[in-house]
Every structure is written in structure tokens, then in C-alpha cells.
Amino acid sequence: MASNAVLASEEAHTANEHASAIEANAESHGHATEQGEEKEAFNPAEVIMHHIADSHGWHLFDWNDHPVSIPLPVILYTNNGLVVFSSAEFHHDQEGTHVVEAGGQRFVNVHEKIYYASEEANEHGVYAHMDHETHEVSNESPWDISITKNVAALLFAALVILLIFLPAARSYKKNPNSAPRGLAGFVEPLVVFVRDDIAKNNIGHHYKRFVPLLLTIFFFIWINNLLGLVPFFPGGANVTGNIAVTMVLAIIAFVVTNVNGNKHYWGHIFWMPGLPVAVKPLLAIVEFIGIFTKPFSLMIRLFANITAGHIIVLSLVSLVFIFETVWISPASVLLTLFISILELLVAALQAYIFTLLTALYIGAAMHEEHH
Amino acid sequence: MGIVTPGFGLIFWTTLTFFILLFLLAKFAWKPILKAVQDREEAIDSALEAAKAAKAEMASLQTNNEQLLKEAREEREQILKEARALRDKTIADAKTAASEEAAKVLDAARAQIHNEKMAAMTEVKNQVAQLAIDMSERILRAELKDAAAQKAMVDRAMEDVKMN
Numbered sequence: 001m002a003s004n005a006v007l008a009s010e011e012a013h014t015a016n017e018h019a020s021a022i023e024a025n026a027e028s029h030g031h032a033t034e035q036g037e038e039k040e041a042f043n044p045a046e047v048i049m050h051h052i053a054d055s056h057g058w059h060l061f062d063w064n065d066h067p068v069s070i071p072l073p074v075i076l077y078t079n080n081g082l083v084v085f086s087s088a089e090f091h092h093d094q095e096g097t098h099v100v101e102a103g104g105q106r107f108v109n110v111h112e113k114i115y116y117a118s119e120e121a122n123e124h125g126v127y128a129h130m131d132h133e134t135h136e137v138s139n140e141s142p143w144d145i146s147i148t149k150n151v152a153a154l155l156f157a158a159l160v161i162l163l164i165f166l167p168a169a170r171s172y173k174k175n176p177n178s179a180p181r182g183l184a185g186f187v188e189p190l191v192v193f194v195r196d197d198i199a200k201n202n203i204g205h206h207y208k209r210f211v212p213l214l215l216t217i218f219f220f221i222w223i224n225n226l227l228g229l230v231p232f233f234p235g236g237a238n239v240t241g242n243i244a245v246t247m248v249l250a251i252i253a254f255v256v257t258n259v260n261g262n263k264h265y266w267g268h269i270f271w272m273p274g275l276p277v278a279v280k281p282l283l284a285i286v287e288f289i290g291i292f293t294k295p296f297s298l299m300i301r302l303f304a305n306i307t308a309g310h311i312i313v314l315s316l317v318s319l320v321f322i323f324e325t326v327w328i329s330p331a332s333v334l335l336t337l338f339i340s341i342l343e344l345l346v347a348a349l350q351a352y353i354f355t356l357l358t359a360l361y362i363g364a365a366m367h368e369e370h371h
Numbered sequence: 372m373g374i375v376t377p378g379f380g381l382i383f384w385t386t387l388t389f390f391i392l393l394f395l396l397a398k399f400a401w402k403p404i405l406k407a408v409q410d411r412e413e414a415i416d417s418a419l420e421a422a423k424a425a426k427a428e429m430a431s432l433q434t435n436n437e438q439l440l441k442e443a444r445e446e447r448e449q450i451l452k453e454a455r456a457l458r459d460k461t462i463a464d465a466k467t468a469a470s471e472e473a474a475k476v477l478d479a480a481r482a483q484i485h486n487e488k489m490a491a492m493t494e495v496k497n498q499v500a501q502l503a504i505d506m507s508e509r510i511l512r513a514e515l516k517d518a519a520a521q522k523a524m525v526d527r528a529m530e531d532v533k534m535n
Contacts, residue, residue: 049374052374053374054378054381075380143379143380144378144379144380145379145380145383145384146380147384148378148380148381150381151380151381151384154381154384154385154388155384155388158388158391158392161392161396162392162395162396162400165396165400165401165404166395166399166400168400168404169399169400169401169402169403169404170403172403172404172407173403173407176407176410177407177410177411177414184404187404188404188408191401191404191405191408192408195405195408211401211405212393212396212397212401212402212405213393213397215396215401216389216392216393216396216397216401219396220389220392242374242377242378242381243374243375243376243377244377244378244379244381244382244385245381245385247377247382248382248385248386248389249385249389252389307374
């Protein structure tokens with residue numbers, strides 16, 4: 001990784017000339033830039049939005065005004081099949097000014113979305129057709145399955161999870177029927193908590209089938225949340241604060257819930273017992289929408305909580321740059337510390353809530369009638 | 372775009388990663404961990420059950436023991452009592468036997484003494500009779516040394532006869 005970083009920084013240096021072009025472009029795009037003392041005014045919103053969004057390279061820091069990032073593979077499923085190249089080939093360009101030629105095709109990166117490049121650059125040097133009002137790019141874009149920053153962080157988190165739980169499981173095999181030691185001692189109360197307090201309490205006697213899924217959801221969210229709080233590489237990516245990730249988790253919860261729905265569950269949705277017939281169709285509509293709103297709320301809750309945490313921490317860190325004085329830093333550091341500790345709680349809490357509600361929905365779908 | 376539009380690539384990779392993770396963890400982590408935890412729970416439960424049973428057994432054993440001890444104590448008392456009685460009886464028997472024997476010995480001794488005494492008396496009597504005979508012989512001899520004495524003797528005897 002270190003060698004990659006050095007490589008990236010060299011790339012950054014070679015991309016010197018491009019940088020000026022980007023700056024010029026940024027100005028022309030109406031971004032908050034001032035030419036007052038030959039330095040750009042700090043725009044916290046831009047920095048924060050850039051951080052919480054996904055990107056094709058993993059930006060580490062700026063060195064002498066040049067971004068240093070770890071290049072990640074760009075994988076595109078294009079009209080001519082798979083095309084793979086390094087994100088370093090964009091030379092940190094996110095404005096569509098630098099065209100990458102790969103697999104006989106030309107691509108540009110506009111705000112971290114990859115498009116087929118236009119033949120000619122427009123008046124701002126952007127190789128894409130951009131609407132003047134909305135800045136919407138009308139170029140075609142390939143299917144982008146790049147290893148982006150979030151994907152890399154996701155894979156790293158998966159590796160961390162495997163490195164925690166596989167050795168823990170091995171220690172159980174090594175010392176059967178003994179008190180849990182080491183990693184197993186750390187893992188066991190959490191596993192038992194998910195099994196007993198989340199799965200067993202909310203699903204009922206068929207809970208065993210769902211324990212592996214709930215455990216995976218819980219630790220996947222928790223470890224990703226925690227890694228997101230680590231302020232330096234390879235942490236700090238906003239994985240669980242990305243709506244694509246929370247959407248996948250919510251869809252899994254949705255599918256598992258409805259696949260396991262019994263006839264009482266569907267009966268309560270489409271023909272609620274104990275109500276006047278006239279009301280039943282009305283309620284069926286509400287209940288039917290409810291099938292989707294439940295996982296939707298799961299998706300939004302996790303996304304919003306984690307993203308909000310990242311935004312608050314970054315805002316507090318940005319205070320020094322906003323006030324342009326170092327004397328604000330004690331307040332900034334103390335507040336960041338406070339919020340970071342709070343976020344540690346939120347990281348566990350959101351993992352817990354997501355898993356708990358998933359278990360609750362599954363339990364409700366499998367609930368046996370006892371009237 | 373913006374942060375609320377899910378990106379296709381991340382959906383793809385998240386789905387893939389999550390299911391690979393789910394498979395690997397379910398097979399190599401959750402299954403052994405959950406099994407181990409459950410086995411241990413069952414082992415603890417059964418151990419507690421066994422401990423409870425053992426305790427109950429101990430309690431019943433203790434009452435048994437107490438019963439046994441009580442019986443043993445009673446038996447000991449009985450045996451001691453019997454032994455004491457036997458001892459007393461033996462001593463008494465021995466005493467009676469001894470006194471009987473002593474009486475017998477005494478009787479025998481007494482009889483012996485009596486016999487000896489009688490024999491001695493007889494012998495003394497015989498001796499006295501012998502002495503008396505010898506004395507009378509000597510006296511007779513001395514008195515009848517001459518004819519006149521003999522004549523006087525016969526005369527005295529003749530006088531006694533006349534009286535009858």
C-alpha cells in the first residue's frame with residue numbers, strides 16, 4: 001500500500017500541469033473560490049460532501065497543494081466488454097477535463113461518475129455535454145463496477161471481520177467445552193447477545209435459522225461503522241453511510257422477511273381480520289405500502305445516522321479553516337472528541353437497531369396466530 | 372446524483388461481499404461458535420443437574436449414614452451390655468465354683484483330720500491298753516512272787532465270791 005501511495009504522489013507531481021487546469025475549471029464552475037491571497041477560500045460543504053461520497057481513488061492528503069491518493073482499479077462494463085485501468089490515469093480529474101483512453105474507448109470522470117468522453121471539449125475544456133443550468137451530464141455512461149474507495153473499504157472491513165471471527169471459531173474447535181479465551185472471549189458475549197436478545201426474543205422458536213444472517217448483518221454494519229470512524233487510511237470511508245450499501249442490506253431484510261411470511265402475515269396485510277369489510281381494502285393498501293416502508297426506513301435510518309456522524313465530525317474539524325485561526329482548535333478538538341465518542345455509541349447502536357428491527361420484522365412475518 | 376442516489380458498482384460489490392461474507396462466516400464462524408456455545412451451555416446445564424442430583428444423593432446418603440450410625444451405636448450399646456452381663460455372670464459363676472471347690476476341699480480336709488484323729492485316738496487307746504496290761508502284769512508278778520502273797524490274793528478273791 002505504501003508503495004502505491006508513493007506511486008500516487010508521483011502521479012500527483014506529474015499531474016502538475018493538470019492541476020492548474022482543474023483549478024481554473026473549478027472557478028469557471030462557480031465553486032466558491034476567491035483569488036484574494038492566491039489561495040482558495042475553504043468550502044467546508046464541498047469538502048464534506050466530497051468525503052461522504054464515493055470516489056475512484058482513495059484520497060489520503062494534499063501535499064504542496066497536490067492531492068495524494070491511492071489509485072484503485074476502475075472496472076467498466078462497456079459496449080465493448082470489460083475495461084480495466086487504474087484510477088490514477090484520471091490524474092485526480094473530477095471535472096471531465098482529462099480523457100482516459102482504454103480498451104479503444106475514451107472515458108472522462110465528472111464528479112466521480114464515469115462517462116464516455118465526447119469527441120470535442122466544450123468551452124470549459126470538459127469532454128462531456130453538460131447542461132448549462134443543472135450541470136447534468138448527458139453523455140452515455142458504462143456500467144461502473146470499479147473498486148472505489150467504498151468498495152475497497154468494504155472489502156477491508158470484510159477482511160477484518162473474517163480475521164476476527166475465523167480465528168475465534170478456531171479457538172472453539174481447539175478448546176471445546178472450556179471457558180472462551182482471547183478473541184473468543186471478546187466475540188462470545190456479542191454473538192450470544194445477538195442470538196438471545198435479538199434473534200430468540202423477537203423471532204420465537206424458529207429463530208435458529210436466522211441467527212447466522214442476523215450475526216452477519218450486525219457485525220458487517222458494526223465493523224464498517226467503526227472503521228468509518230477511524231480518521232486515517234484504511235478507515236474513514238463512509239461505507240455504511242452510503243445509500244447503496246444500506247439499500248442492499250435493507251433489500252436482504254425485505255426479501256428474508258417476505259419469503260418467510262406465513263399465511264397469517266399475508267392475511268393481516270391483504271384481509272385484516274376483525275374489521276368491517278369496507279375498511280379492509282383500504283387497510284390492505286396501507287399494509288401493502290408498509291411492506292416496503294419498513295425496509296425503506298432501515299435503509300434511510302442507517303444511511304442518515306452514519307452520514308450525519310461523518311458530517312458533524314468533519315464540520316467540527318473544519319472549524320479551524322472556517323474561522324482561519326488556530327485558537328479555535330481546542331474547541332474543535334474537544335467537540336470532535338465528544339462527537340467521536342458519541343459516534344462510537346451510534347456505531348454499535350445503529351448496528352443493533354438494524355439487526356433488531358430485521359429480527360422483529362422476520363418475527364412478525366412468522367408469528368403464529370394465538371387468538 | 373448526490374449522496375441519495377445508490378451507485379450501481381457499490382450495490383454490486385456490497386451484495387457480492389455480503390453474501391460471500393455470509394457464506395464464509397456461516398460455515399466457518401457462526402456454525403462452530405454457536406455449536407460450541409450451545410454445547411457448553413448444555414454441558415453446564417447437565418453439570419448443574421448432575422450437581423443437584425449428587426447433592427440430593429449426598430443428603431439421602433447422609434440420612435442413611437445417620438441411620439446407620441444410630442443403629443451401629445445401638446448395636447454397640449447392646450453388645451456392650453451383653454458383654455457386661457456375660458462378664459458379671461462369668462465372675463459370679465467363677466465365684467460359686469471357687470467357693471464350692473473350697474468347701475469341698477475344706478470338707479475333705481475336715482474328714483481327713485477326723486480320720487487321722489480317730490486313728491490317733493485308736494492308737495493311743497491301744498497303747499494305753501497295752502500299758503495297762505503291762506502294768507498289771509508287772510504288778511501281778513510283783514504281788515505273786517511268793518506263796519503267801521498268792522494265798523492272800525486267793526483269799527481276797529474268795530471273799531468277793533462269797534459276797535455274791
